[in-house]
Amino acid sequence: MICLIGRVLISQSTCVAVEEPGYPQARRLFRSLGASVVGVPVDDEGLNVDAIPGNARLVYVTPSHQFPLGTAMSLQRRTALLAWAERRGAVVIEDDYDSEFRFEGRPLDPIQSLDRTGRVIYVGSFSKVLLPTLRLGFLVAPVSLQPALLAAKQLTDWHGEWATQAALARFIDQGLLARHIRRVAREYANRYAQIADSLEHRFGGWLRSIPAAAGLHVAADVRPGTSVDVARAVRRAEARGVRVGTLSDFYAGTPVRAGLVIGFGAIPTLRIDEGMRRLAASFGHRTNA
Ligand SMILES: Cc1ncc(COP(=O)(O)O)c(C=O)c1O
Structure with missing residues:
Protein backbone atom coordinates (compact mmCIF):
# COMPACT_ATOMS: atom_id res chain seq x y z
CA MET A 1 0.00 0.00 0.00
CA ILE A 2 2.78 2.41 0.93
CA CYS A 3 4.53 1.50 -2.33
CA LEU A 4 1.41 2.40 -4.30
CA ILE A 5 1.24 5.79 -2.59
CA GLY A 6 4.93 6.36 -3.22
CA ARG A 7 4.55 5.57 -6.91
CA VAL A 8 1.83 8.21 -7.21
CA LEU A 9 3.34 10.97 -5.09
CA ILE A 10 7.12 10.56 -5.35
CA SER A 11 9.24 11.66 -8.27
CA GLN A 12 13.01 12.25 -8.43
CA SER A 13 14.17 14.19 -5.31
CA THR A 14 10.70 14.60 -3.75
CA CYS A 15 11.34 15.39 -0.09
CA VAL A 16 9.73 12.79 2.20
CA ALA A 17 9.77 13.29 5.98
CA VAL A 18 9.87 10.14 8.12
CA GLU A 19 10.04 9.49 11.84
CA GLU A 20 13.50 9.14 13.43
CA PRO A 21 13.69 6.49 14.79
CA GLY A 22 11.27 4.88 12.38
CA TYR A 23 10.31 2.00 10.10
CA PRO A 24 13.41 1.16 8.02
CA GLN A 25 11.41 -0.54 5.23
CA ALA A 26 9.38 2.62 4.58
CA ARG A 27 12.58 4.69 4.48
CA ARG A 28 14.20 2.26 2.03
CA LEU A 29 11.09 2.11 -0.12
CA PHE A 30 10.85 5.91 -0.45
CA ARG A 31 14.55 6.07 -1.34
CA SER A 32 14.16 3.35 -3.95
CA LEU A 33 11.55 5.55 -5.65
CA GLY A 34 14.03 8.43 -5.86
CA ALA A 35 12.88 10.42 -2.83
CA SER A 36 15.14 12.49 -0.67
CA VAL A 37 14.27 11.09 2.77
CA VAL A 38 14.67 13.28 5.86
CA GLY A 39 14.40 11.95 9.43
CA VAL A 40 12.35 14.07 11.85
CA PRO A 41 12.85 13.44 15.59
CA VAL A 42 10.17 11.81 17.70
CA ASP A 43 9.60 12.53 21.39
CA ASP A 44 7.03 11.39 23.98
CA GLU A 45 4.24 13.14 22.05
CA GLY A 46 5.22 11.77 18.65
CA LEU A 47 6.69 13.50 15.59
CA ASN A 48 8.16 16.95 16.23
CA VAL A 49 6.05 18.87 13.70
CA ASP A 50 8.20 22.02 14.01
CA ALA A 51 11.19 20.05 12.69
CA ILE A 52 9.59 18.91 9.41
CA PRO A 53 11.51 20.44 6.48
CA GLY A 54 9.45 23.09 4.70
CA ASN A 55 9.88 21.40 1.31
CA ALA A 56 8.53 17.99 2.40
CA ARG A 57 5.70 16.86 0.08
CA LEU A 58 4.98 13.68 2.01
CA VAL A 59 5.13 12.91 5.74
CA TYR A 60 5.07 9.28 6.89
CA VAL A 61 3.91 8.69 10.51
CA THR A 62 2.78 5.86 12.83
CA PRO A 63 0.58 7.86 15.26
CA SER A 64 -1.31 5.04 17.04
CA HIS A 65 1.82 3.20 18.10
CA GLN A 66 5.04 4.85 17.03
CA PHE A 67 7.34 2.35 15.35
CA PRO A 68 9.52 1.34 17.17
CA LEU A 69 9.14 3.40 20.38
CA GLY A 70 5.49 2.50 20.94
CA THR A 71 4.22 5.90 22.10
CA ALA A 72 0.97 7.40 20.78
CA MET A 73 1.02 10.78 19.03
CA SER A 74 -0.81 13.37 21.17
CA LEU A 75 -3.96 15.04 19.90
CA GLN A 76 -2.14 18.37 19.87
CA ARG A 77 0.55 16.99 17.54
CA ARG A 78 -2.03 15.30 15.32
CA THR A 79 -3.81 18.63 14.89
CA ALA A 80 -0.53 20.47 14.35
CA LEU A 81 0.60 17.94 11.71
CA LEU A 82 -2.69 18.28 9.85
CA ALA A 83 -2.51 22.09 9.97
CA TRP A 84 1.10 21.90 8.71
CA ALA A 85 0.10 19.64 5.79
CA GLU A 86 -2.79 21.97 4.89
CA ARG A 87 -0.54 25.03 4.91
CA ARG A 88 2.14 23.34 2.81
CA GLY A 89 -0.11 21.34 0.50
CA ALA A 90 1.65 18.17 1.66
CA VAL A 91 0.22 14.66 2.12
CA VAL A 92 0.37 12.67 5.37
CA ILE A 93 0.62 8.85 5.26
CA GLU A 94 -0.92 7.55 8.48
CA ASP A 95 0.35 3.98 8.94
CA ASP A 96 -1.92 2.28 11.48
CA TYR A 97 -0.29 -1.14 11.35
CA ASP A 98 -1.12 -2.77 14.71
CA SER A 99 -3.42 -0.63 16.87
CA GLU A 100 -6.17 -3.29 16.98
CA PHE A 101 -4.34 -4.77 19.95
CA ARG A 102 -4.96 -2.23 22.70
CA PHE A 103 -3.94 -2.94 26.28
CA GLU A 104 -5.57 0.08 27.89
CA GLY A 105 -7.73 3.13 27.32
CA ARG A 106 -9.61 4.35 24.28
CA PRO A 107 -7.58 5.09 21.15
CA LEU A 108 -7.25 8.66 19.93
CA ASP A 109 -9.05 9.43 16.68
CA PRO A 110 -6.95 8.70 13.58
CA ILE A 111 -5.54 11.83 11.94
CA GLN A 112 -7.51 10.80 8.86
CA SER A 113 -10.79 11.27 10.75
CA LEU A 114 -9.82 14.87 11.62
CA ASP A 115 -8.92 15.65 8.01
CA ARG A 116 -11.42 17.99 6.32
CA THR A 117 -9.34 18.98 3.30
CA GLY A 118 -8.09 15.67 1.90
CA ARG A 119 -4.49 15.70 3.10
CA VAL A 120 -4.28 12.27 4.79
CA ILE A 121 -4.02 8.74 3.42
CA TYR A 122 -4.78 6.13 6.07
CA VAL A 123 -3.05 2.75 5.63
CA GLY A 124 -3.98 -0.48 7.39
CA SER A 125 -2.58 -3.99 7.19
CA PHE A 126 -3.83 -7.49 7.98
CA SER A 127 -0.26 -8.62 8.61
CA LYS A 128 -0.38 -8.12 12.39
CA VAL A 129 -4.07 -8.63 12.95
CA LEU A 130 -4.12 -11.94 11.06
CA LEU A 131 -1.10 -13.17 9.12
CA PRO A 132 1.87 -11.47 7.44
CA THR A 133 1.81 -14.15 4.71
CA LEU A 134 -1.67 -13.03 3.57
CA ARG A 135 -0.11 -9.89 2.02
CA LEU A 136 -3.36 -7.96 2.36
CA GLY A 137 -3.77 -4.36 3.40
CA PHE A 138 -5.97 -1.41 2.59
CA LEU A 139 -5.89 2.33 2.32
CA VAL A 140 -8.41 5.12 2.75
CA ALA A 141 -7.50 7.97 0.41
CA PRO A 142 -8.96 11.43 -0.26
CA VAL A 143 -11.22 11.50 -3.32
CA SER A 144 -8.74 13.69 -5.21
CA LEU A 145 -6.04 10.98 -5.05
CA GLN A 146 -8.21 7.98 -5.80
CA PRO A 147 -8.00 8.00 -9.65
CA ALA A 148 -4.19 8.11 -9.59
CA LEU A 149 -4.00 5.37 -6.94
CA LEU A 150 -6.40 3.16 -8.89
CA ALA A 151 -4.40 3.70 -12.08
CA ALA A 152 -1.16 2.79 -10.27
CA LYS A 153 -2.77 -0.37 -8.88
CA GLN A 154 -3.97 -1.39 -12.35
CA LEU A 155 -0.53 -0.80 -13.81
CA THR A 156 1.08 -2.89 -11.07
CA ASP A 157 -1.00 -6.06 -11.05
CA TRP A 158 -4.45 -5.10 -12.39
CA HIS A 159 -6.09 -5.98 -9.06
CA GLY A 160 -5.41 -7.84 -5.84
CA GLU A 161 -5.97 -11.57 -5.52
CA TRP A 162 -9.73 -12.14 -5.53
CA ALA A 163 -10.03 -15.51 -3.81
CA THR A 164 -8.12 -14.45 -0.67
CA GLN A 165 -9.91 -11.11 -0.51
CA ALA A 166 -13.31 -12.79 -0.85
CA ALA A 167 -12.46 -15.27 1.92
CA LEU A 168 -11.30 -12.43 4.16
CA ALA A 169 -14.42 -10.36 3.39
CA ARG A 170 -16.56 -13.31 4.49
CA PHE A 171 -14.46 -13.79 7.62
CA ILE A 172 -15.08 -10.11 8.47
CA ASP A 173 -18.81 -10.17 7.56
CA GLN A 174 -19.43 -13.18 9.78
CA GLY A 175 -17.90 -11.34 12.75
CA LEU A 176 -15.01 -13.81 12.93
CA LEU A 177 -12.27 -11.19 12.60
CA ALA A 178 -13.71 -9.16 15.50
CA ARG A 179 -13.91 -12.37 17.57
CA HIS A 180 -10.34 -13.31 16.66
CA ILE A 181 -9.09 -9.84 17.65
CA ARG A 182 -10.88 -9.99 21.03
CA ARG A 183 -9.42 -13.42 21.77
CA VAL A 184 -5.82 -12.79 20.76
CA ALA A 185 -5.79 -9.25 22.20
CA ARG A 186 -6.12 -10.81 25.67
CA GLU A 187 -3.17 -13.09 24.93
CA TYR A 188 -1.03 -10.22 23.62
CA ALA A 189 -1.94 -8.05 26.64
CA ASN A 190 -0.74 -10.92 28.80
CA ARG A 191 2.55 -11.17 26.94
CA TYR A 192 3.05 -7.41 27.09
CA ALA A 193 2.43 -7.36 30.85
CA GLN A 194 4.89 -10.23 31.41
CA ILE A 195 7.65 -8.58 29.37
CA ARG A 208 13.34 1.08 31.42
CA SER A 209 10.45 0.01 29.24
CA ILE A 210 8.78 2.71 27.20
CA PRO A 211 5.06 2.40 27.99
CA ALA A 212 2.87 1.37 25.05
CA ALA A 213 -0.93 1.28 24.90
CA ALA A 214 -1.10 -1.12 21.97
CA GLY A 215 0.82 -3.34 19.61
CA LEU A 216 2.98 -6.41 19.32
CA HIS A 217 6.31 -5.13 20.52
CA VAL A 218 7.77 -3.21 23.42
CA ALA A 219 10.78 -0.90 23.42
CA ALA A 220 13.07 -0.25 26.36
CA ASP A 221 15.86 2.29 26.58
CA VAL A 222 19.07 2.34 28.59
CA ARG A 223 18.77 4.51 31.69
CA PRO A 224 20.86 7.68 31.46
CA GLY A 225 24.19 7.30 33.22
CA THR A 226 24.24 3.52 32.74
CA SER A 227 26.88 1.91 30.57
CA VAL A 228 25.55 -1.13 28.72
CA ASP A 229 26.80 -2.66 25.45
CA VAL A 230 23.39 -3.39 23.96
CA ALA A 231 24.65 -4.70 20.60
CA ARG A 232 26.93 -7.24 22.30
CA ALA A 233 24.15 -8.40 24.63
CA VAL A 234 21.80 -8.84 21.66
CA ARG A 235 24.41 -10.98 19.88
CA ARG A 236 24.84 -13.11 23.00
CA ALA A 237 21.07 -13.46 23.35
CA GLU A 238 20.84 -14.68 19.77
CA ALA A 239 23.41 -17.36 20.55
CA ARG A 240 21.13 -18.41 23.43
CA GLY A 241 18.15 -18.68 21.06
CA VAL A 242 16.51 -15.32 21.83
CA ARG A 243 16.19 -12.78 19.04
CA VAL A 244 15.47 -9.13 19.89
CA GLY A 245 16.27 -5.90 18.04
CA THR A 246 18.29 -2.89 19.12
CA LEU A 247 16.77 0.60 19.03
CA SER A 248 19.74 1.75 16.97
CA ASP A 249 18.55 -0.52 14.09
CA PHE A 250 15.68 1.94 13.59
CA TYR A 251 17.75 5.12 13.28
CA ALA A 252 18.97 6.33 9.88
CA GLY A 253 21.30 8.86 11.50
CA THR A 254 23.25 8.74 14.74
CA PRO A 255 21.14 6.91 17.33
CA VAL A 256 20.09 9.17 20.20
CA ARG A 257 18.66 6.40 22.37
CA ALA A 258 20.24 3.03 23.07
CA GLY A 259 17.96 0.15 23.94
CA LEU A 260 15.99 -2.89 22.87
CA VAL A 261 12.94 -3.64 20.76
CA ILE A 262 11.24 -6.86 21.84
CA GLY A 263 8.59 -8.36 19.57
CA PHE A 264 6.09 -10.77 21.08
CA GLY A 265 3.76 -11.62 18.20
CA ALA A 266 5.29 -15.04 17.60
CA ILE A 267 6.52 -16.29 20.98
CA PRO A 268 4.21 -18.59 22.97
CA THR A 269 3.23 -16.89 26.25
CA LEU A 270 4.60 -19.79 28.28
CA ARG A 271 8.11 -19.30 26.86
CA ILE A 272 8.38 -15.59 27.68
CA ASP A 273 9.73 -16.05 31.18
CA GLU A 274 12.53 -18.31 29.97
CA GLY A 275 13.28 -15.95 27.08
CA MET A 276 13.56 -12.95 29.40
CA ARG A 277 15.79 -14.94 31.77
CA ARG A 278 18.17 -15.78 28.91
CA LEU A 279 18.06 -12.15 27.73
CA ALA A 280 19.00 -10.90 31.20
CA ALA A 281 21.85 -13.44 31.32
CA SER A 282 23.10 -12.11 27.97
CA PHE A 283 23.52 -8.71 29.60
CA GLY A 284 25.75 -10.38 32.18
CA HIS A 285 22.96 -10.14 34.72
CA ARG A 286 22.68 -13.44 36.58
CA THR A 287 19.32 -13.90 38.18
CA ASN A 288 17.00 -16.72 39.14
CA ALA A 289 14.20 -14.32 39.96
C1 LIG B 1 5.52 0.16 10.87
C2 LIG B 1 4.93 -0.94 10.04
N1 LIG B 1 4.05 -0.63 9.10
C3 LIG B 1 3.47 -1.59 8.35
C4 LIG B 1 3.75 -2.93 8.53
C5 LIG B 1 3.02 -3.97 7.72
O1 LIG B 1 3.60 -4.21 6.55
P1 LIG B 1 2.92 -5.24 5.52
O2 LIG B 1 1.45 -4.91 5.46
O3 LIG B 1 3.63 -4.96 4.26
O4 LIG B 1 3.17 -6.61 6.03
C6 LIG B 1 4.69 -3.28 9.49
C7 LIG B 1 5.05 -4.71 9.64
O5 LIG B 1 6.00 -5.09 10.27
C8 LIG B 1 5.28 -2.28 10.27
O6 LIG B 1 6.15 -2.61 11.25
Whole structure:
Protein backbone atom coordinates (compact mmCIF):
# COMPACT_ATOMS: atom_id res chain seq x y z
CA MET A 1 0.00 0.00 0.00
CA ILE A 2 2.78 2.41 0.93
CA CYS A 3 4.53 1.50 -2.33
CA LEU A 4 1.41 2.40 -4.30
CA ILE A 5 1.24 5.79 -2.59
CA GLY A 6 4.93 6.36 -3.22
CA ARG A 7 4.55 5.57 -6.91
CA VAL A 8 1.83 8.21 -7.21
CA LEU A 9 3.34 10.97 -5.09
CA ILE A 10 7.12 10.56 -5.35
CA SER A 11 9.24 11.66 -8.27
CA GLN A 12 13.01 12.25 -8.43
CA SER A 13 14.17 14.19 -5.31
CA THR A 14 10.70 14.60 -3.75
CA CYS A 15 11.34 15.39 -0.09
CA VAL A 16 9.73 12.79 2.20
CA ALA A 17 9.77 13.29 5.98
CA VAL A 18 9.87 10.14 8.12
CA GLU A 19 10.04 9.49 11.84
CA GLU A 20 13.50 9.14 13.43
CA PRO A 21 13.69 6.49 14.79
CA GLY A 22 11.27 4.88 12.38
CA TYR A 23 10.31 2.00 10.10
CA PRO A 24 13.41 1.16 8.02
CA GLN A 25 11.41 -0.54 5.23
CA ALA A 26 9.38 2.62 4.58
CA ARG A 27 12.58 4.69 4.48
CA ARG A 28 14.20 2.26 2.03
CA LEU A 29 11.09 2.11 -0.12
CA PHE A 30 10.85 5.91 -0.45
CA ARG A 31 14.55 6.07 -1.34
CA SER A 32 14.16 3.35 -3.95
CA LEU A 33 11.55 5.55 -5.65
CA GLY A 34 14.03 8.43 -5.86
CA ALA A 35 12.88 10.42 -2.83
CA SER A 36 15.14 12.49 -0.67
CA VAL A 37 14.27 11.09 2.77
CA VAL A 38 14.67 13.28 5.86
CA GLY A 39 14.40 11.95 9.43
CA VAL A 40 12.35 14.07 11.85
CA PRO A 41 12.85 13.44 15.59
CA VAL A 42 10.17 11.81 17.70
CA ASP A 43 9.60 12.53 21.39
CA ASP A 44 7.03 11.39 23.98
CA GLU A 45 4.24 13.14 22.05
CA GLY A 46 5.22 11.77 18.65
CA LEU A 47 6.69 13.50 15.59
CA ASN A 48 8.16 16.95 16.23
CA VAL A 49 6.05 18.87 13.70
CA ASP A 50 8.20 22.02 14.01
CA ALA A 51 11.19 20.05 12.69
CA ILE A 52 9.59 18.91 9.41
CA PRO A 53 11.51 20.44 6.48
CA GLY A 54 9.45 23.09 4.70
CA ASN A 55 9.88 21.40 1.31
CA ALA A 56 8.53 17.99 2.40
CA ARG A 57 5.70 16.86 0.08
CA LEU A 58 4.98 13.68 2.01
CA VAL A 59 5.13 12.91 5.74
CA TYR A 60 5.07 9.28 6.89
CA VAL A 61 3.91 8.69 10.51
CA THR A 62 2.78 5.86 12.83
CA PRO A 63 0.58 7.86 15.26
CA SER A 64 -1.31 5.04 17.04
CA HIS A 65 1.82 3.20 18.10
CA GLN A 66 5.04 4.85 17.03
CA PHE A 67 7.34 2.35 15.35
CA PRO A 68 9.52 1.34 17.17
CA LEU A 69 9.14 3.40 20.38
CA GLY A 70 5.49 2.50 20.94
CA THR A 71 4.22 5.90 22.10
CA ALA A 72 0.97 7.40 20.78
CA MET A 73 1.02 10.78 19.03
CA SER A 74 -0.81 13.37 21.17
CA LEU A 75 -3.96 15.04 19.90
CA GLN A 76 -2.14 18.37 19.87
CA ARG A 77 0.55 16.99 17.54
CA ARG A 78 -2.03 15.30 15.32
CA THR A 79 -3.81 18.63 14.89
CA ALA A 80 -0.53 20.47 14.35
CA LEU A 81 0.60 17.94 11.71
CA LEU A 82 -2.69 18.28 9.85
CA ALA A 83 -2.51 22.09 9.97
CA TRP A 84 1.10 21.90 8.71
CA ALA A 85 0.10 19.64 5.79
CA GLU A 86 -2.79 21.97 4.89
CA ARG A 87 -0.54 25.03 4.91
CA ARG A 88 2.14 23.34 2.81
CA GLY A 89 -0.11 21.34 0.50
CA ALA A 90 1.65 18.17 1.66
CA VAL A 91 0.22 14.66 2.12
CA VAL A 92 0.37 12.67 5.37
CA ILE A 93 0.62 8.85 5.26
CA GLU A 94 -0.92 7.55 8.48
CA ASP A 95 0.35 3.98 8.94
CA ASP A 96 -1.92 2.28 11.48
CA TYR A 97 -0.29 -1.14 11.35
CA ASP A 98 -1.12 -2.77 14.71
CA SER A 99 -3.42 -0.63 16.87
CA GLU A 100 -6.17 -3.29 16.98
CA PHE A 101 -4.34 -4.77 19.95
CA ARG A 102 -4.96 -2.23 22.70
CA PHE A 103 -3.94 -2.94 26.28
CA GLU A 104 -5.57 0.08 27.89
CA GLY A 105 -7.73 3.13 27.32
CA ARG A 106 -9.61 4.35 24.28
CA PRO A 107 -7.58 5.09 21.15
CA LEU A 108 -7.25 8.66 19.93
CA ASP A 109 -9.05 9.43 16.68
CA PRO A 110 -6.95 8.70 13.58
CA ILE A 111 -5.54 11.83 11.94
CA GLN A 112 -7.51 10.80 8.86
CA SER A 113 -10.79 11.27 10.75
CA LEU A 114 -9.82 14.87 11.62
CA ASP A 115 -8.92 15.65 8.01
CA ARG A 116 -11.42 17.99 6.32
CA THR A 117 -9.34 18.98 3.30
CA GLY A 118 -8.09 15.67 1.90
CA ARG A 119 -4.49 15.70 3.10
CA VAL A 120 -4.28 12.27 4.79
CA ILE A 121 -4.02 8.74 3.42
CA TYR A 122 -4.78 6.13 6.07
CA VAL A 123 -3.05 2.75 5.63
CA GLY A 124 -3.98 -0.48 7.39
CA SER A 125 -2.58 -3.99 7.19
CA PHE A 126 -3.83 -7.49 7.98
CA SER A 127 -0.26 -8.62 8.61
CA LYS A 128 -0.38 -8.12 12.39
CA VAL A 129 -4.07 -8.63 12.95
CA LEU A 130 -4.12 -11.94 11.06
CA LEU A 131 -1.10 -13.17 9.12
CA PRO A 132 1.87 -11.47 7.44
CA THR A 133 1.81 -14.15 4.71
CA LEU A 134 -1.67 -13.03 3.57
CA ARG A 135 -0.11 -9.89 2.02
CA LEU A 136 -3.36 -7.96 2.36
CA GLY A 137 -3.77 -4.36 3.40
CA PHE A 138 -5.97 -1.41 2.59
CA LEU A 139 -5.89 2.33 2.32
CA VAL A 140 -8.41 5.12 2.75
CA ALA A 141 -7.50 7.97 0.41
CA PRO A 142 -8.96 11.43 -0.26
CA VAL A 143 -11.22 11.50 -3.32
CA SER A 144 -8.74 13.69 -5.21
CA LEU A 145 -6.04 10.98 -5.05
CA GLN A 146 -8.21 7.98 -5.80
CA PRO A 147 -8.00 8.00 -9.65
CA ALA A 148 -4.19 8.11 -9.59
CA LEU A 149 -4.00 5.37 -6.94
CA LEU A 150 -6.40 3.16 -8.89
CA ALA A 151 -4.40 3.70 -12.08
CA ALA A 152 -1.16 2.79 -10.27
CA LYS A 153 -2.77 -0.37 -8.88
CA GLN A 154 -3.97 -1.39 -12.35
CA LEU A 155 -0.53 -0.80 -13.81
CA THR A 156 1.08 -2.89 -11.07
CA ASP A 157 -1.00 -6.06 -11.05
CA TRP A 158 -4.45 -5.10 -12.39
CA HIS A 159 -6.09 -5.98 -9.06
CA GLY A 160 -5.41 -7.84 -5.84
CA GLU A 161 -5.97 -11.57 -5.52
CA TRP A 162 -9.73 -12.14 -5.53
CA ALA A 163 -10.03 -15.51 -3.81
CA THR A 164 -8.12 -14.45 -0.67
CA GLN A 165 -9.91 -11.11 -0.51
CA ALA A 166 -13.31 -12.79 -0.85
CA ALA A 167 -12.46 -15.27 1.92
CA LEU A 168 -11.30 -12.43 4.16
CA ALA A 169 -14.42 -10.36 3.39
CA ARG A 170 -16.56 -13.31 4.49
CA PHE A 171 -14.46 -13.79 7.62
CA ILE A 172 -15.08 -10.11 8.47
CA ASP A 173 -18.81 -10.17 7.56
CA GLN A 174 -19.43 -13.18 9.78
CA GLY A 175 -17.90 -11.34 12.75
CA LEU A 176 -15.01 -13.81 12.93
CA LEU A 177 -12.27 -11.19 12.60
CA ALA A 178 -13.71 -9.16 15.50
CA ARG A 179 -13.91 -12.37 17.57
CA HIS A 180 -10.34 -13.31 16.66
CA ILE A 181 -9.09 -9.84 17.65
CA ARG A 182 -10.88 -9.99 21.03
CA ARG A 183 -9.42 -13.42 21.77
CA VAL A 184 -5.82 -12.79 20.76
CA ALA A 185 -5.79 -9.25 22.20
CA ARG A 186 -6.12 -10.81 25.67
CA GLU A 187 -3.17 -13.09 24.93
CA TYR A 188 -1.03 -10.22 23.62
CA ALA A 189 -1.94 -8.05 26.64
CA ASN A 190 -0.74 -10.92 28.80
CA ARG A 191 2.55 -11.17 26.94
CA TYR A 192 3.05 -7.41 27.09
CA ALA A 193 2.43 -7.36 30.85
CA GLN A 194 4.89 -10.23 31.41
CA ILE A 195 7.65 -8.58 29.37
CA ALA A 196 7.09 -5.14 30.96
CA ASP A 197 7.15 -6.74 34.41
CA SER A 198 10.33 -8.64 33.62
CA LEU A 199 11.99 -5.50 32.23
CA GLU A 200 11.25 -3.75 35.49
CA HIS A 201 12.34 -6.55 37.81
CA ARG A 202 15.19 -8.22 35.94
CA PHE A 203 16.58 -5.20 34.09
CA GLY A 204 15.31 -2.40 36.33
CA GLY A 205 18.69 -0.90 37.15
CA TRP A 206 19.71 -0.15 33.61
CA LEU A 207 16.77 -0.53 31.23
CA ARG A 208 13.34 1.08 31.42
CA SER A 209 10.45 0.01 29.24
CA ILE A 210 8.78 2.71 27.20
CA PRO A 211 5.06 2.40 27.99
CA ALA A 212 2.87 1.37 25.05
CA ALA A 213 -0.93 1.28 24.90
CA ALA A 214 -1.10 -1.12 21.97
CA GLY A 215 0.82 -3.34 19.61
CA LEU A 216 2.98 -6.41 19.32
CA HIS A 217 6.31 -5.13 20.52
CA VAL A 218 7.77 -3.21 23.42
CA ALA A 219 10.78 -0.90 23.42
CA ALA A 220 13.07 -0.25 26.36
CA ASP A 221 15.86 2.29 26.58
CA VAL A 222 19.07 2.34 28.59
CA ARG A 223 18.77 4.51 31.69
CA PRO A 224 20.86 7.68 31.46
CA GLY A 225 24.19 7.30 33.22
CA THR A 226 24.24 3.52 32.74
CA SER A 227 26.88 1.91 30.57
CA VAL A 228 25.55 -1.13 28.72
CA ASP A 229 26.80 -2.66 25.45
CA VAL A 230 23.39 -3.39 23.96
CA ALA A 231 24.65 -4.70 20.60
CA ARG A 232 26.93 -7.24 22.30
CA ALA A 233 24.15 -8.40 24.63
CA VAL A 234 21.80 -8.84 21.66
CA ARG A 235 24.41 -10.98 19.88
CA ARG A 236 24.84 -13.11 23.00
CA ALA A 237 21.07 -13.46 23.35
CA GLU A 238 20.84 -14.68 19.77
CA ALA A 239 23.41 -17.36 20.55
CA ARG A 240 21.13 -18.41 23.43
CA GLY A 241 18.15 -18.68 21.06
CA VAL A 242 16.51 -15.32 21.83
CA ARG A 243 16.19 -12.78 19.04
CA VAL A 244 15.47 -9.13 19.89
CA GLY A 245 16.27 -5.90 18.04
CA THR A 246 18.29 -2.89 19.12
CA LEU A 247 16.77 0.60 19.03
CA SER A 248 19.74 1.75 16.97
CA ASP A 249 18.55 -0.52 14.09
CA PHE A 250 15.68 1.94 13.59
CA TYR A 251 17.75 5.12 13.28
CA ALA A 252 18.97 6.33 9.88
CA GLY A 253 21.30 8.86 11.50
CA THR A 254 23.25 8.74 14.74
CA PRO A 255 21.14 6.91 17.33
CA VAL A 256 20.09 9.17 20.20
CA ARG A 257 18.66 6.40 22.37
CA ALA A 258 20.24 3.03 23.07
CA GLY A 259 17.96 0.15 23.94
CA LEU A 260 15.99 -2.89 22.87
CA VAL A 261 12.94 -3.64 20.76
CA ILE A 262 11.24 -6.86 21.84
CA GLY A 263 8.59 -8.36 19.57
CA PHE A 264 6.09 -10.77 21.08
CA GLY A 265 3.76 -11.62 18.20
CA ALA A 266 5.29 -15.04 17.60
CA ILE A 267 6.52 -16.29 20.98
CA PRO A 268 4.21 -18.59 22.97
CA THR A 269 3.23 -16.89 26.25
CA LEU A 270 4.60 -19.79 28.28
CA ARG A 271 8.11 -19.30 26.86
CA ILE A 272 8.38 -15.59 27.68
CA ASP A 273 9.73 -16.05 31.18
CA GLU A 274 12.53 -18.31 29.97
CA GLY A 275 13.28 -15.95 27.08
CA MET A 276 13.56 -12.95 29.40
CA ARG A 277 15.79 -14.94 31.77
CA ARG A 278 18.17 -15.78 28.91
CA LEU A 279 18.06 -12.15 27.73
CA ALA A 280 19.00 -10.90 31.20
CA ALA A 281 21.85 -13.44 31.32
CA SER A 282 23.10 -12.11 27.97
CA PHE A 283 23.52 -8.71 29.60
CA GLY A 284 25.75 -10.38 32.18
CA HIS A 285 22.96 -10.14 34.72
CA ARG A 286 22.68 -13.44 36.58
CA THR A 287 19.32 -13.90 38.18
CA ASN A 288 17.00 -16.72 39.14
CA ALA A 289 14.20 -14.32 39.96
C1 LIG B 1 5.52 0.16 10.87
C2 LIG B 1 4.93 -0.94 10.04
N1 LIG B 1 4.05 -0.63 9.10
C3 LIG B 1 3.47 -1.59 8.35
C4 LIG B 1 3.75 -2.93 8.53
C5 LIG B 1 3.02 -3.97 7.72
O1 LIG B 1 3.60 -4.21 6.55
P1 LIG B 1 2.92 -5.24 5.52
O2 LIG B 1 1.45 -4.91 5.46
O3 LIG B 1 3.63 -4.96 4.26
O4 LIG B 1 3.17 -6.61 6.03
C6 LIG B 1 4.69 -3.28 9.49
C7 LIG B 1 5.05 -4.71 9.64
O5 LIG B 1 6.00 -5.09 10.27
C8 LIG B 1 5.28 -2.28 10.27
O6 LIG B 1 6.15 -2.61 11.25
